[in-house]
Amino acid sequence: MNRITIQTSTNQYDVSIGKGLRHRVLDFLTKKYSQIFIITDSNVEPLYLDDVSNALKDSYSVNYSVVPAGEGSKSIQIYYDLMTEAIHAGLDRESLIIALGGGMIGDLAGFVAATFMRGIDFIQMPTTILAHDSSVGGKVAINHSEGKNLIGNFFPPVAVIYDIETLHTIPFTEVRSGYAEIVKHSLIHNPSFWNQIKQIELTESLNEAELSDVLLKGIDVKAKIVEQDERESNIRQFLNFGHTLGHALESELGYGVLTHGEAIAIGMLFALQVSEAIYQVKLPYQEIYHWFSKNDYPLQLPNLSIEKLVDRMRKDKKAKSQKVTMVLLKAIGEPTIEQLDDQKLHLWLKDFIQELNHH
Ligand SMILES: NC(=O)c1ccc[n+]([C@@H]2O[C@H](COP(=O)([O-])OP(=O)(O)OC[C@H]3O[C@@H](n4cnc5c(N)ncnc54)[C@H](O)[C@@H]3O)[C@@H](O)[C@H]2O)c1
Numbered sequence: 250m251n252r253i254t255i256q257t258s259t260n261q262y263d264v265s266i267g268k269g270l271r272h273r274v275l276d277f278l279t280k281k282y283s284q285i286f287i288i289t290d291s292n293v294e295p296l297y298l299d300d301v302s303n304a305l306k307d308s309y310s311v312n313y314s315v316v317p318a319g320e321g322s323k324s325i326q327i328y329y330d331l332m333t334e335a336i337h338a339g340l341d342r343e344s345l346i347i348a349l350g351g352g353m354i355g356d357l358a359g360f361v362a363a364t365f366m367r368g369i370d371f372i373q374m375p376t377t378i379l380a381h382d383s384s385v386g387g388k389v390a391i392n393h394s395e396g397k398n399l400i401g402n403f404f405p406p407v408a409v410i411y412d413i414e415t416l417h418t419i420p421f422t423e424v425r426s427g428y429a430e431i432v433k434h435s436l437i438h439n440p441s442f443w444n445q446i447k448q449i450e451l452t453e454s455l456n457e458a459e460l461s462d463v464l465l466k467g468i469d470v471k472a473k474i475v476e477q478d479e480r481e482s483n484i485r486q487f488l489n490f491g492h493t494l495g496h497a498l499e500s501e502l503g504y505g506v507l508t509h510g511e512a513i514a515i516g517m518l519f520a521l522q523v524s525e526a527i528y529q530v531k532l533p534y535q536e537i538y539h540w541f542s543k544n545d546y547p548l549q550l551p552n553l554s555i556e557k558l559v560d561r562m563r564k565d566k567k568a569k570s571q572k573v574t575m576v577l578l579k580a581i582g583e584p585t586i587e588q589l590d591d592q593k594l595h596l597w598l599k600d601f602i603q604e605l606n607h608h
Pocket residue numbers: 290291292293296318319320323350351352353354356376377378379380382383384385386387388389397398415416417418419420423426509
């Protein structure tokens with residue numbers, strides 16, 4: 250088992266990564282709770298709920314709630330229903346919530362924990378590759394019909410328990426989606442991390458040793474950044490590399506057409522091209538394109554209005570001014586933040602999409 254301690258100005262928690270950790274959750278509790286409430290989704294429940302619940306039930310009264318799988322559950326209605334269930338189960342300020350699932354569950358259960366009786370302890374038990382990213386850093390949220398993650402808070406867990414055995418059951422599209430965030434962590438961190446990733450070939454059967462190594466490195470990159478900037482006042486924005494266009498594509502195409510990771514893969518390629526144009530540098534664009542391509546990331550886009558995309562990029566919640574803000578790279582491992590001129594962006598984006606589609 251490996252452990253990374255996240256230490257911010259306001260709190261500290263451990264991320265534990267290893268095999269079979271779901272069977273020994275009890276070992277990771279840092280204090281005695283009045284009772285435990287597990288929140289999971291309908292795909293994860295049949296696979297892992299019993300394991301987690303059995304590991305606790307000799308010492309604790311355990312209740313649980315299962316929400317439908319999918320982003321649709323990050324809603325005000327499901328949130329309210331979970332609150333009702335938590336009240337009926339008799340949770341109090343000394344109770345613990347466990348988020349057992351992917352990033353959707355982490356965000357939803359985390360937001361329930363953040364607001365139940367003004368906030369009670371919660372533990373993240375991520376079960377997807379993508380959740381190596383979402384379970385660390387303390388952001389929790391639900392969606393509003395006007396946009397994703399608009400209702401939320403910064404509310405760190407008391408622990409993250411990452412049982413990598415659970416990753417064997419995720420669908421292959423989710424493997425691809427999660428790996429895109431690992432690629433992101435490598436590109437904003439250093440060339441040697443990227444050089445390691447680029448050797449990897451994604452297959453249906455996961456190589457556990459290889460995966461756990463890159464997950465650890467990815468978490469470490471994120472940890473170092475959130476430790477310095479928990480509330481996204483400056484360098485935490487580096488984590489948005491690939492996300493300005495990525496988010497715009499997700500909403501313009503309609504959620505679910507591309508997975509989050511597939512959208513940011515395209516977003517990162519665009520950010521690399523813009524970086525090359527602005528800084529007059531040569532980045533390993535071809536190499537990165539090739540890695541996505543050989544691993545079957547969808548890299549062609551339907552006919553999209555450039556106008557609308559740029560508009561969405563401007564409205565990305567991270568944009569501070571009327572201009573589009575993007576994370577760029579001066580080199581692998583040297584992220585920067587730039588505000589971009591609309592006209593140039595328009596041209597670059599048009600060329601980029603044309604080039605993608607002619608590949
Ligand atoms: N808080 C943050 O910092 C942060 C960062 C990135 C993303 N997010 C959020 O994370 C969410 C996306 O996370 P995700 O990609 O993990 O999606 P997800 O939680 O919806 O999981 C993807 C799919 O895999 C299934 N699944 C999960 N674990 C499984 C397992 N072990 N075996 C089989 N199936 C399993 C789920 O039921 C779902 O159908 C989004 O809501 C996004 O906003 C949050």
